[in-house]
Structures are given as C-alpha cells and as structure tokens.
Amino acid sequence: MSSLDLFTDEFLQAARETHTYRTLRHITTPEAAHVKIDGTETLLLASNSYLDLANIGELKQAMAQAVLDWGTGSGGARLTTGNKTPHQELEEFIAKFKGEESAITFNTGYMANVGTISALCGKNDFIFSDELNHASIIDGIRLSRAKCFVYKHNDIADLERVIKEAAATLDARPFRGLIVTDAVFSMDGDLANLPELLRIAKENDCLLMIDEAHATGVVGKTGRGLAEHYGCAHADVTVGTLSKAVAAEGGFVAGRQQLIDFLRNKARSFIFTTAMAPAVAAAACNNLRYIGSHPERVRQLQDNVKFFCEALQREGLDVQPSPSAIVPIVVGDEARALQVSATLQERGILIPAIRYPTVARGQARLRASLMATHTQEELQTAATAISQIIKSID
Numbered sequence: 001m002s003s004l005d006l007f008t009d010e011f012l013q014a015a016r017e018t019h020t021y022r023t024l025r026h027i028t029t030p031e032a033a034h035v036k037i038d039g040t041e042t043l044l045l046a047s048n049s050y051l052d053l054a055n056i057g058e059l060k061q062a063m064a065q066a067v068l069d070w071g072t073g074s075g076g077a078r079l080t081t082g083n084k085t086p087h088q089e090l091e092e093f094i095a096k097f098k099g100e101e102s103a104i105t106f107n108t109g110y111m112a113n114v115g116t117i118s119a120l121c122g123k124n125d126f127i128f129s130d131e132l133n134h135a136s137i138i139d140g141i142r143l144s145r146a147k148c149f150v151y152k153h154n155d156i157a158d159l160e161r162v163i164k165e166a167a168a169t170l171d172a173r174p175f176r177g178l179i180v181t182d183a184v185f186s187m188d189g190d191l192a193n194l195p196e197l198l199r200i201a202k203e204n205d206c207l208l209m210i211d212e213a214h215a216t217g218v219v220g221k222t223g224r225g226l227a228e229h230y231g232c233a234h235a236d237v238t239v240g241t242l243s244k245a246v247a248a249e250g251g252f253v254a255g256r257q258q259l260i261d262f263l264r265n266k267a268r269s270f271i272f273t274t275a276m277a278p279a280v281a282a283a284a285c286n287n288l289r290y291i292g293s294h295p296e297r298v299r300q301l302q303d304n305v306k307f308f309c310e311a312l313q314r315e316g317l318d319v320q321p322s323p324s325a326i327v328p329i330v331v332g333d334e335a336r337a338l339q340v341s342a343t344l345q346e347r348g349i350l351i352p353a354i355r356y357p358t359v360a361r362g363q364a365r366l367r368a369s370l371m372a373t374h375t376q377e378e379l380q381t382a383a384t385a386i387s388q389i390i391k392s393i394d
C-alpha cells in the first residue's frame, strides 16, 4: 500500500466505524417539494430552497434569457473583465433589499465569510465566535490568524466573559474585536439575539458581523432577516447567501459603502477568482426581486413551520417552536438517527440524519427543513411517520 492509500484508508475506516462515512444521494429531478431519488417519488423535507423558487417557470425563463443575453461564463475576475451589468444590478438590488448603503457579491456564501473575516482581522485582532458557528466562519477565522475566543452558544453573559478575558491579555495596544455569529444556526434553527449583540458590541467597541445564510427570505415579516424580525438596527457587517431561499448561487456582504469598498480592495476570495456567470447573477437578482414582490410566500413558509412543529408536538415529540425554516428533531445516537432517516426514506420522505462532525457527538438529529409549498396534509403525514418510526426503534 502507498502512503496515500494507508492514510486515506485509515480515515475512511474510522468514518465507517463511527457511522460518519458520507456518500452522495443521486436526485434525478429539479429541486422542489417533490423529487425523484433513484426513481422513487419522495417528499423533500431537506432542502435549503425554503421558498421553493428553483423550479418556477417565469424564474427559469428569466435565467435562460440571461444565458442568451450574457453567455455561459463571465470570462474574468470582477476586477479584470468579469464585471457585467447583471453583477452591478444584483449588488444594487441586494443593498436595497437589505436596507443598506451598498453590497458586494462573492461566488458562494462560504467565500463571503472566509474573505470578509480574513480581510477585517489580522493576527493582532480578537474574534469572538459563537460555538455553533458555521464551518465557513470558522475557516475565515483560521485564515485571519486572529486570536479567537469561542463563547457558549447564544450565551450573552459568556460573550461578555470572553471579551473581558481578551481585554485582560492586552498591553498598550488598542482593542480591535469582531463578534461573529450565524443569524439562524444551521443545525438548530434558532436565532442569534441581535439586539443584545448590538448592545454588547457597542459597549465594548467591537464590530458585529452576522451571517444571514438561513435568514434571508425566511426571517422577518417580508424575509429581510434578523433586523426586520427584531425591529432593531443592523449589524456592522451582514453576510448572506443567494443559494438557499433565493435558489440561485453566490454569497454577499451588505453594509456601509466604505466597508464594501474595503472588501472590494482587500477580500482575497473576491479578488482572486473568476466572477460568477452573469446569468447566475441575473437569476439571483430576479429571484430576490420575486421574494420582494411575493411576501405571501414568506408568510406561507412561516405558517408551515408553525403547523409542523405543533404537529410533531401533538405526536408526543420533544420539539421546540422554530423561528426559522429549520426544525431539528434530536435523536442522539448516530446509528439510530441513520436508521430513522433510512426508514423514513423507505416511506417516501427525505429528512437527512445530521451527525458528527457537523454536530457534536451524541447530538445526531433529523434536520427537517420546510418549504413554502409543502401542504399541511404532507406535513401531518411526515410528523406522524417520524413519531411512529422513532417510537418503534426505542
């Protein structure tokens, strides 16, 4: 065996033994509430396409037209030849949608987080990070080489404690700190406490950055995100993705003009990569406009989440009301979570089991995510099936 074979074999063996070995699921129809998996009609309770926009005729037509107008690729980085009219229009619309002065787009939300954090912070700075933050935030922190203090999930008192701890390590140097958090936590579906975070940031002269990947199009009366939900001010830096509720691809940062000018000049994941295809930018912009003019779709999603959580509770499951589109049903043991998910799939319902390392060991769960187009009948059927299967393998 070569050293490569040995090294990879050891890793894969360990993954199999701990039930964390990953394989791809092959879906043969477009993303929608119903898909075909290996030829079997399946109810999808697993998508990030929360508003179910990926397969709407008029939005597909608009993207197809953008391909005809702008071709298949951008041909260059944004700062060379890649910047086309759809990129400009998208950034202007994001700023308007989020109620900010300006916005910048990246090719993915992952790249937005990595590029923004590593542009804002360097090795002399402090970052205060929620323990359940997304991997792209963690990778951005690592790349920045800043000193990172992790605080307990959504625990404001613990955040204050780590800020004090950081300040105590200072000599004469001025304090520069960034508080960073998911807006909606991707595996738990709960919200960051934006009003309290704003207060702590102000009191301690820190910057505040929130990642609205799962909040955009979902949280707040019209899907504008956390500031709309709480009726409070915006964070200094708002990151988001165009790949979930917006059903296209790309990431963004919205904020003050000077912040955006700074990122355009400093964020390496913006500068050293080819611009997204103009048709993708056009699709993201069209879809975002559609969300802006269809607030009833956001309301329908929120009504579905409420109905589903109540249905699960009626079935005797320990589930909290969710303020987002993500409903975690914690099962605990990795193998058991896999078994529940597999049995559900045999019954034509897809809810993936989420396991270590995505969540902590022993915290394996079914991660249900809802769409605006699920019917109450479908949600009730799913809730009953989940409860029956969990009870049958207890």
Ligand SMILES: Cc1ncc(COP(=O)(O)O)c(C=O)c1O
Pocket (backbone or CB within 6 Å): 108, 109, 110, 111, 113, 134, 136, 182, 184, 186, 211, 213, 214, 241, 242, 243, 250, 251
């Ligand atoms: C909280 C969070 N931030 C960022 C991302 C990355 O976004 P994208 O898929 O656009 O790279 C994800 C998920 O993919 C996420 O869940």
